[in-house]
Amino acid sequence: xxxxxxxxxxxxxxxxxxxxxxxxxxxxxxxxxxxxxxxxxxxxxxxxxxxxxxxxxxxxxxxxxxxxxxxxxxxxxxxxxxxxxxxxxxxxxxxxxxxxxxxxxxxxxxxxxxxxxxxxxxxxxxxxxxxxxxxxxxxxxxxxxxxxxxxxxxxxxxxxxxxxxxxxxxxxxxxxxxxxxxxxxxxxxxxxxxxxx
Amino acid sequence: xxxxxxxxxxxxxxxxxxxxxxxxxxxxxxxxxxxxxxxxxxxxxxxxxxxxxxxxxxxxxxxxxxxxxxxxxxxxxxxxxxxxxxxxxxxxxxxxxxxxxxxxxxxxx
Numbered sequence: 001x002x003x004x005x006x007x008x009x010x011x012x013x014x015x016x017x018x019x020x021x022x023x024x025x026x027x028x029x030x031x032x033x034x035x036x037x038x039x040x041x042x043x044x045x046x047x048x049x050x051x052x053x054x055x056x057x058x059x060x061x062x063x064x065x066x067x068x069x070x071x072x073x074x075x076x077x078x079x080x081x082x083x084x085x086x087x088x089x090x091x092x093x094x095x096x097x098x099x100x101x102x103x104x105x106x107x108x109x110x111x112x113x114x115x116x117x118x119x120x121x122x123x124x125x126x127x128x129x130x131x132x133x134x135x136x137x138x139x140x141x142x143x144x145x146x147x148x149x150x151x152x153x154x155x156x157x158x159x160x161x162x163x164x165x166x167x168x169x170x171x172x173x174x175x176x177x178x179x180x181x182x183x184x185x186x187x188x189x190x191x192x193x194x195x196x197x
Numbered sequence: 198x199x200x201x202x203x204x205x206x207x208x209x210x211x212x213x214x215x216x217x218x219x220x221x222x223x224x225x226x227x228x229x230x231x232x233x234x235x236x237x238x239x240x241x242x243x244x245x246x247x248x249x250x251x252x253x254x255x256x257x258x259x260x261x262x263x264x265x266x267x268x269x270x271x272x273x274x275x276x277x278x279x280x281x282x283x284x285x286x287x288x289x290x291x292x293x294x295x296x297x298x299x300x301x302x303x304x305x306x
Binding site (some may be wrong): 022028057058069101109114117161165177187 | 198200201202203204205206208209210211212213214215216217219220221222223225226228229230232233236239240243244246247248249250254257258259261262263265266268269270272273274275276277278279280281283284285286287288290295296298299
């Protein structure tokens with residue numbers, strides 16, 4: 001537990017310092033590189049929260065695709081060196097963000113959260129491990145899961161949920177992604193509106 | 198490494214992202230700040246999936262994965278958002294020769 005605490009605080013400092021850097025560093029290229037630091041720290045937090053699949057997806061999509069796209073965009077537009085100036089809303093925005101932060105911390109500390117009951121903790125952890133790799137019967141036997149409960153744990157992976165309970169949002173988000181990509185292609189096409197592509 | 202610690206780290210990241218999205222001039226800096234906000238929301242969702250008991254826990258143990266499923270959807274929407282956002286940035290750069298948001302005033306009046 002102590003080791004996990006140390007890792008958590010290292011990741012938290014990385015994420016917060018990186019986030020501050022993204023917003024405050026004047027050089028946009030460096031800000032984009034600091035954004036990668038934040039993404040990697042968040043991926044580490046996902047592993048601490050036993051969401052290994054999301055950690056891998058975070059690295060692949062955010063670091064591998066989104067950060068690279070942003071770096072390309074930074075290099076293709078001018079004013080890289082002094083591009084991160086504040087606008088007139090600087091102080092009101094900082095005050096608003098600070099107020100929102102106070103409210104969020106008050107909610108996080110004050111709310112009486114309904115934590116997982118201790119007797120369910122072990123099964124919940126098994127389900128979260130099972131989210132990516134289907135556990136075999138022997139592993140579940142070793143973990144003390146009764147045979148009638150084993151099927152329930154084995155059938156509750158992320159992919160099973162995506163094609164059973166959440167199939168409608170899954171399809172909707174697929175259509176959204178397709179529409180967004182076509183829209184992006186139309187937007188960046190040269191000679192917009194002249195019919196010549 | 199308590200649940201509240203994750204929530205507070207996520208809240209700090211969200212507020213930094215909010216400040217950046219409201220107060221920066223460069224449209225790329227605003228997009229990066231929005232990505233920070235997406236990430237902090239994902240941390241919150243996954244932390245809640247790990248620590249909290251969902252309402253349907255007694256009927257179906259797989260409800261402990263709900264937060265992770267929502268995080269997958271958010272990552273997809275973030276990818277769509279950044280693709281469209283960068284498309285708009287390039288279109289704006291081609292017409293305005295700048296990525297300064299305070300000079301993008303064609304639609305204002």
